[in-house]
Amino acid sequence: MTTTDSxxxxxxxxxxxxxxxxxxxxxxxxxxxxxxxWVNEDRARFWGMGGTTVDQVREIxxxxxxxxxxxxxxxxxxGEPVALFQTYDPAADRVSECxxxxxxxxxxxxxxxPAATPEPGFSARLFVALNAFALNDRTRAVAEPxxxxxKALARLVRAGFELGPEVVLPEVDLPxxxxxxxxxxxxxxxx
Numbered sequence: 001m002t003t004t005d006s007x008x009x010x011x012x013x014x015x016x017x018x019x020x021x022x023x024x025x026x027x028x029x030x031x032x033x034x035x036x037x038w039v040n041e042d043r044a045r046f047w048g049m050g051g052t053t054v055d056q057v058r059e060i061x062x063x064x065x066x067x068x069x070x071x072x073x074x075x076x077x078x079g080e081p082v083a084l085f086q087t088y089d090p091a092a093d094r095v096s097e098c099x100x101x102x103x104x105x106x107x108x109x110x111x112x113x114p115a116a117t118p119e120p121g122f123s124a125r126l127f128v129a130l131n132a133f134a135l136n137d138r139t140r141a142v143a144e145p146x147x148x149x150x151k152a153l154a155r156l157v158r159a160g161f162e163l164g165p166e167v168v169l170p171e172v173d174l175p176x177x178x179x180x181x182x183x184x185x186x187x188x189x190x191x
Contacts, residue, residue: 009022009023009024010023010024010025010073010133011023011129011132011133011136013128013129013132013133015125015126015128015129017125018077018125018126018128019077019078020077020078021075021076021077021126021128021129021130022075022076022077022079023073023074023075023076023085023129023130023133024073024074024076025065025071025072025073025074026061026064026065026072026073026074026084027074028057028058028059028061028062028065029058031061031074032054032055032057032058032061033054034074034081035057035061035074035084036052036053036054036057038084038111038113038114039052039057039084039111040052041114043114044111046145046146046148046149046152047111048179048180048182064086069088069089069092069093070086070087070088070089070092070093071086071087071088072084072085072086073085073086073087075126075129075130077126081113082112082113082126083110083111083112083113083126083130084109084110084111084113085108085109085110085111085130085133086108086109086110087106087107087108087109087134088106088107088108088109089106089107090105090106090107090142091105093107094169094170094172094179095107095142095144095167095169095184095186097169097170098144098167098168098169098184098186099142099164099165099167099186102139102140103139104138104139104140105138105139105140105141105142106134106135106138106140106141106142107141107142107143107144108130108134108141108142108143109143110130110143110152112126123155123158123159124158124159127155127158127159127160131159131160131189135189135191138191139190139191140188140189140190140191141161141188141189142186142187142188143156143161143186143187143188143189144167144169144182144184144185144186144187145184145185145187146182146183146184146185147166147183147184147185148183153185153187156187156189157187159189160189161187161188161189162187162188162189163185163186163187164185164186164187164188165185165186166183166184166185166186167183167184167185167186168181168182168183168184169181169182169183169184
């Protein structure tokens with residue numbers, strides 16, 4: 001499914017041998033059905049949104065869109081949606097209770113879309129653009145995938161991240177959002 005966005009992208013980069021990567025802010029109304037498809041697959045169980053409805057996904061990303069510290073992005077390669085990317089200010093997130101946040105840190109989450117045919121080297125080449133975007137005006141990216149998500153950890157290491165300690169991210173229970181505690185593995189990438 002090729003989609004276009006009339007808004008300005010936040011990042012466009014041509015990656016040699018891969019294509020043009022475009023990063024756009026998530027539009028909760030337009031993108032909820034697609035994101036719902038992705039997050040409800042078993043392979044996305046670590047994303048923590050399994051069992052959600054399209055309306056719930058729309059509400060989650062509308063809430064995220066209202067924040068100044070957390071941002072959701074739909075990533076396309078040559079017009080095709082290929083990933084969901086989120087960035088956040090670690091000082092305004094529960095991860096700040098698990099490590100010493102430094103000036104210039106940015107938190108990142110990545111969910112790569114399911115592929116009909118696996119493409120060797122896909123995530124490594126996609127990370128070229130994602131890392132360039134995340135570290136454009138920052139000095140260090142921090143990721144905190146589920147400690148049991150071996151594929152995500154291996155993908156981060158291949159993308160240049162250094163693994164840090166296992167931590168337990170505390171539960172968040174606010175009127176607008178509930179996030180259960182999570183055993184995570186920190187990973188860091190310096191510019």
